[in-house]
Amino acid sequence: MRQSVKTGLSFGLTSGVITTLGLLVGLNAGTHSRVAVIGGIVTIAVADALSDAMGIHLAEESKNNGSELEIWEATIATFAAKFVIAMSFVLPVILLPLDQAVVASVVWGLGLLTLLSYGLAKAQKIVPWKVIAEHGAIALLVVAATHYLGEWLRAVLE
Numbered sequence: 001m002r003q004s005v006k007t008g009l010s011f012g013l014t015s016g017v018i019t020t021l022g023l024l025v026g027l028n029a030g031t032h033s034r035v036a037v038i039g040g041i042v043t044i045a046v047a048d049a050l051s052d053a054m055g056i057h058l059a060e061e062s063k064n065n066g067s068e069l070e071i072w073e074a075t076i077a078t079f080a081a082k083f084v085i086a087m088s089f090v091l092p093v094i095l096l097p098l099d100q101a102v103v104a105s106v107v108w109g110l111g112l113l114t115l116l117s118y119g120l121a122k123a124q125k126i127v128p129w130k131v132i133a134e135h136g137a138i139a140l141l142v143v144a145a146t147h148y149l150g151e152w153l154r155a156v157l158e
Helices: 003-031 034-063 068-088 090-095 098-124 128-157
Strands: none
Touching (some): 003 098, 003 128, 034 068, 034 090, 068 090, 098 128
16 A cells, blocks of 8 residues: 555544544533534534645645655545544444444444554554554543533533
């Protein structure tokens, strides 16, 4: 796989998981509304995927060392990965009671991050559990912070 595609896929997957989980958990804690959570996920899948793709595009252009094709490969891979990963969180929210969907989504997101982290560690020939633990801890920090922020906002604004 070309490096430009790897860059876009790894960024898009990571951002898709972390951003979507943060939004999903925070909106659930703040609203307990399935419509709000699904609306937030779809918004992330479109607007934030386009924003991240544009960010990767500009970051790759600023390096001044990639071809135009490689820049566009990274851009498209970022958008596609972020969009698909973010949209994958809609299914549990539709199929399960909202509280169960949140738990299932956290498990799904951590599973995706674990697979990516394992692959990265193996490619770099470093100990996988350290990379998995680091990335998992960051994801759980985002989940906890957005959950408590959502609860706090609900208490303050109601």
